[in-house]
Amino acid sequence: MKSFIRTLADFRQAEFPREIDLACPEEYMQKKLRSLSRPYKRTEPASTISEGDAVVLTLESELPRFHRPMVPVNVGAGLYDAELEGQLIGHIPGETFAVSVQGKPVTVTVRSASRTTFPEPTDAMAAEYAAGQEGMEGITTVAAFREKIAREYRDDQRQEALFAGMQACMDYVLTRSDWAFDEDELSAIIGDEVSEQRRNLAAEGLNYDTMTDGEISRSFGVEGRAELELLFRQGAEQQIATLLWLAANHGVDSAAYPMQELMEQDLDWSFLEDYVSGQLTFTN
Amino acid sequence: MATIHATEENFDALVAEGVVLVDFWAPWCGPCKLLARELEELEDELPFVNIVKVDVDQCPALAERFHVNGIPDLYFYQDGQVVTHGPGAIPYEEIREQIARMLY
Numbered sequence: 001m002k003s004f005i006r007t008l009a010d011f012r013q014a015e016f017p018r019e020i021d022l023a024c025p026e027e028y029m030q031k032k033l034r035s036l037s038r039p040y041k042r043t044e045p046a047s048t049i050s051e052g053d054a055v056v057l058t059l060e061s062e063l064p065r066f067h068r069p070m071v072p073v074n075v076g077a078g079l080y081d082a083e084l085e086g087q088l089i090g091h092i093p094g095e096t097f098a099v100s101v102q103g104k105p106v107t108v109t110v111r112s113a114s115r116t117t118f119p120e121p122t123d124a125m126a127a128e129y130a131a132g133q134e135g136m137e138g139i140t141t142v143a144a145f146r147e148k149i150a151r152e153y154r155d156d157q158r159q160e161a162l163f164a165g166m167q168a169c170m171d172y173v174l175t176r177s178d179w180a181f182d183e184d185e186l187s188a189i190i191g192d193e194v195s196e197q198r199r200n201l202a203a204e205g206l207n208y209d210t211m212t213d214g215e216i217s218r219s220f221g222v223e224g225r226a227e228l229e230l231l232f233r234q235g236a237e238q239q240i241a242t243l244l245w246l247a248a249n250h251g252v253d254s255a256a257y258p259m260q261e262l263m264e265q266d267l268d269w270s271f272l273e274d275y276v277s278g279q280l281t282f283t284n
Numbered sequence: 285m286a287t288i289h290a291t292e293e294n295f296d297a298l299v300a301e302g303v304v305l306v307d308f309w310a311p312w313c314g315p316c317k318l319l320a321r322e323l324e325e326l327e328d329e330l331p332f333v334n335i336v337k338v339d340v341d342q343c344p345a346l347a348e349r350f351h352v353n354g355i356p357d358l359y360f361y362q363d364g365q366v367v368t369h370g371p372g373a374i375p376y377e378e379i380r381e382q383i384a385r386m387l388y
Contacts, residue, residue, distance in 0.1 A: 031325065038324060043331060054331045065388070072332035072387065079330075079384040116328060134317075203351050221368075 003185050003240045004255045006178035008248060011272065014172035016165040016279075023284035024153040032149045036121035036129045036142065046113040049088050051076035055113045057088075061106040070111065084108075121145075158282065165276035166269070170242070179241045185259045189236040243267075287327060287335040292343050295336070299361040303386050304334040305379070306359040308352045310341050316356040318373040326379060333383055362386050 034041075046053045053075045059066045066084065073080045075088050084106065087099040096109040123141045130136035130145075139145050198208045206215065213224030222228050240259060246267045247254040254262060290298055290306075299306060307323060309316035323335050340347040340355055350359065350369075359369040360382055367386055370378075 034325075034328065035321070038328070041328070056332075072330075074330055077329060077380075079380060080388050114331070116331065203353075 002255065003182045003244060003259065004180050005244050005248060006180055008245065009173050009176035011169035011173050012275065014165075014169040016168035016276075017161065018165075018279050018281060020157055020161045020280060020282050021284055022154040022157050022282050024150040028153065029146060029149055033121050033142070033145070034118050036125040036145065037118040039128075040125070041116055041118045043114050043116045045093070046115040047092060049075055049091050049093075049110065049113050050115070051089060053113050053115045055088065055093075056111040058109040058111060059106055061101070061104060063102065063104050063106070066101055066104075066106045158280075161280055161282075162273065162276055165279065166272050169272055169276065173245050174238060174241055177241070177245070179237070179244065181237055181240060182259075185240060186233065186236045188259070189239055190232045193232050193235065287323070287337060290336045290338045290343065290346070292345050295338070295343070295346055296364075298334070298336045300364045302332070302334055302363065303383060304336055304361040305383075306361060307335065307337045308340055308347060308350065308355050308357040308359070309337060310339060310355055313355050315373045319356045319358065322373070322376045322379065325376065326383075330380075330383060360386060 046055075049055060055073050055075060057068075057071050057073060059068050059071060061067045066081075071080070073085060073088075075085050078085065081101060084099060084101050087101075088108070088110070091097060091108075091110055093110045093113045096107065099106050099108055121142050126142050126145045127140040130139040136148075139148055194208065201208050201211070201219065206219065211219070211225070216225050216228055217223060220228050222231065243259065243262050244254045246269070247257070247262055247265075249271050250267050252262070252265070252267070257265075288298055298304065305323065305326075307316075307319060309320065320337075326333065327335055338346050340352060350357070354371050356373060357369060357371045358374055358379070360367045368382065
């Protein structure tokens with residue numbers, strides 16, 4: 001007995017974005033241009049709060065999350081609370097005022113506010129930046145740097161579209177096919193994974209076999225051993241299913257090979273890459 | 285705040301307070317340069333987060349103390365305690381989300 005495919009979904013039915021806009025958004029460009037002017041950036045006190053400012057607040061509320069003596073916030077970043085951050089704009093350092101968050105009143109005192117500004121990049125900044133960077137040879141003007149950023153953005157978008165398409169096809173097949181998993185093959189893969197984790201944990205002075213749920217939670221970001229073992233099993237199932245599918249696309253009768261031999265065969269993903277590439281169209 | 289380059293001697297004092305990202309890196313490491321760019325952008329966005337860089341060639345004892353087997357390796361500290369760490373050039377969004385969990 002070994003793992004095999006009962007029914008195999010057709011990856012050509014997978015949906016993924018096929019028309020890709022390669023125009024570099026100006027907001028992305030401006031962020032990248034900061035590389036040139038970063039040595040000249042200035043951080044100064046802000047007289048009135050606006051988006052992007054760094055503020056320190058004291059909050060009073062019946063909501064525990066919004067009852068804190070000192071909380072640093074980047075206004076508009078949405079990292080703390082977008083609803084609260086939006087109500088800070090226009091207020092001034094030292095001011096105490098009331099806002100409403102999640103329908104509850106919150107009293108805000110602005111302890112400080114600062115703003116970082118970047119000067120307009122110049123050709124001199126571009127030349128200075130390029131002198132210290134690999135891959136920046138010949139880039140001596142802002143225009144040349146912009147063109148480099150736009151070119152890299154286009155390349156990244158093409159690559160990301162290809163990966164997204166391949167991933168969508170893979171997810172489609174893995175979730176819609178029917179697989180029969182052999183317990184011995186699963187156990188072998190899970191055993192390898194556990195052995196590797198044992199070694200990694202031992203290097204940190206931990207013993208995988210005696211770790212408590214709390215220790216496992218801290219090391220792996222899961223609830224405990226039961227969830228971790230379930231993840232190991234799901235990982236092993238995915239590994240086997242992927243390999244079976246890969247073999248099927250190379251005309252290999254996976255049922256005729258032990259899993260270890262399949263793993264050692266030089267099976268590549270060019271069939272999938274070629275398919276997705278042929279589906280993509282690019283504009284700009 | 286600014287990015288600070290640590291030494292064996294000043295490391296513990298640098299991570300003692302607040303949210304601190306410790307970047308174990310080396311000048312010859314390509315992925316470290318990718319992470320360095322992300323950390324520069326992070327410093328623009330979140331100036332209240334401290335960034336400490338540890339050159340593993342200059343500070344081998346610190347690299348050994350943290351069992352750094354590969355670089356870059358980014359440690360997230362809060363008030364002197366390691367909260368988590370991750371090897372490789374962690375995506376910008378993941379770093380932001382981890383900081384938000386620590387701060388808020």
